Amino acid sequence: MAVMDRSGSTAVEVRGLTKAYGELTAVAGIDFEIRSGEIFALLGPNGAGKTTTIEILEGYRQRDGGEVSVLGLDPGTQAERLRSRIGIVLQSTGVDRYLTVAETIAMYSAYYPHPRRRDEILELVGLEAKRDSRVLKLSGGQQRRLDVAIALSGDPDLLFLDEPTTGFDPSARREAWEVVKNLAGLGKTVLLTTHYMDEAQYLADRVAVIAGGRIVESGPPATLGGRDTARAVIRFRLPPGAVLPADLAVSPVADGMVELVPETLTATLHRLTGWALEQGIELEDLSMARPTLEDVYLELTGAPGAHHGEHISQEADRRRRRRGSLVP
Ligand SMILES: Nc1ncnc2c1ncn2[C@@H]1O[C@H](COP(=O)(O)OP(=O)(O)O)[C@@H](O)[C@H]1O
Ligand SMILES: [Mg+2]
Numbered sequence: 001m002a003v004m005d006r007s008g009s010t011a012v013e014v015r016g017l018t019k020a021y022g023e024l025t026a027v028a029g030i031d032f033e034i035r036s037g038e039i040f041a042l043l044g045p046n047g048a049g050k051t052t053t054i055e056i057l058e059g060y061r062q063r064d065g066g067e068v069s070v071l072g073l074d075p076g077t078q079a080e081r082l083r084s085r086i087g088i089v090l091q092s093t094g095v096d097r098y099l100t101v102a103e104t105i106a107m108y109s110a111y112y113p114h115p116r117r118r119d120e121i122l123e124l125v126g127l128e129a130k131r132d133s134r135v136l137k138l139s140g141g142q143q144r145r146l147d148v149a150i151a152l153s154g155d156p157d158l159l160f161l162d163e164p165t166t167g168f169d170p171s172a173r174r175e176a177w178e179v180v181k182n183l184a185g186l187g188k189t190v191l192l193t194t195h196y197m198d199e200a201q202y203l204a205d206r207v208a209v210i211a212g213g214r215i216v217e218s219g220p221p222a223t224l225g226g227r228d229t230a231r232a233v234i235r236f237r238l239p240p241g242a243v244l245p246a247d248l249a250v251s252p253v254a255d256g257m258v259e260l261v262p263e264t265l266t267a268t269l270h271r272l273t274g275w276a277l278e279q280g281i282e283l284e285d286l287s288m289a290r291p292t293l294e295d296v297y298l299e300l301t302g303a304p305g306a307h308h309g310e311h312i313s314q315e316a317d318r319r320r321r322r323r324g325s326l327v328p
Helices: 050-058 079-083 101-109 118-124 140-152 170-185 197-203 221-226 265-279 293-301 309-323
Strands: 010-021 024-035 039-043 065-070 086-089 158-162 189-194 206-211 214-219 233-237 257-260 284-289
Touching (some): 010 050, 010 189, 024 065, 039 170, 050 065, 050 158, 050 189, 101 118, 118 140, 118 170, 170 189, 189 197, 206 221, 214 221, 214 293, 221 293, 233 265, 265 284
Antiparallel strands (some): 010 065, 233 284
């Protein structure tokens, strides 16, 4: 591990990480790096290996192979030291629902050598007005913010958020997103996992797309999969009987629509619309588009994994067990 950067500019470094469960290879040799202060997303379908990876980095699961450095520590052998410097937000809440918000934070803060001030935490996650409410009275979004508050109680440098908004309604997701953005404003480093493309796009400075235990693509969301330079596609509906000039080579798509992928977009659009005007033809449903992050993601990962009942309950079980050993 001597080659790894411990200057503080790199928060997480992963090289050749592997993990198998019996016959099943969950993580098949992945590499990535997270710089300090960065929001980094592992984006992938169910079963891609996201939770396995994050649990190895947290020190909750042993790796089979590869090198891992988290805040300059090896989570495989230095998990105890690591624990007071990281914050963890699990997929589901397991806190005592009869405690108040303030009591819950106080309870967790007590485990840490240098806890963050409770009022500061409440403000950060926007729960000041709920400080004396019992947890069971909180909405889903507020409970999630409480989870983040708990993760912040030890004032960690690095936060892990495993699917922070899965199962949320749109407004709760927005609330959770704003909290994550606030974390970045504090200079915290964040590793989150998600299977939502829009979440990765909105929150992450950089994204690694993971599928079948491998990273298939990584980079800033705007340029992922080369989508910033990908060719635009022009689509339109050609009226029956209309014959395009030979230099406008289109291919049919569904529903009587045709498409063409021009080398020079402006010139081709001009040529096409010029021809249509001359002919007095209306090009119905004319559109021009570049691949969205979703297009890129679907292409990289194949169709996103269906929610698999067995997998989900197995995961829920695992999380309940972990909650008991959450604090250092
Ligand atoms: N404790 C476990 N025992 C056996 N297989 C597991 C265990 N945890 C996860 N897996 C399997 O490993 C693969 C990756 O799972 P996971 O890391 O949870 O992926 P993700 O978080 O991306 O959904 C899946 O095929 C999953 O079923
Ligand atoms: Mg998972």
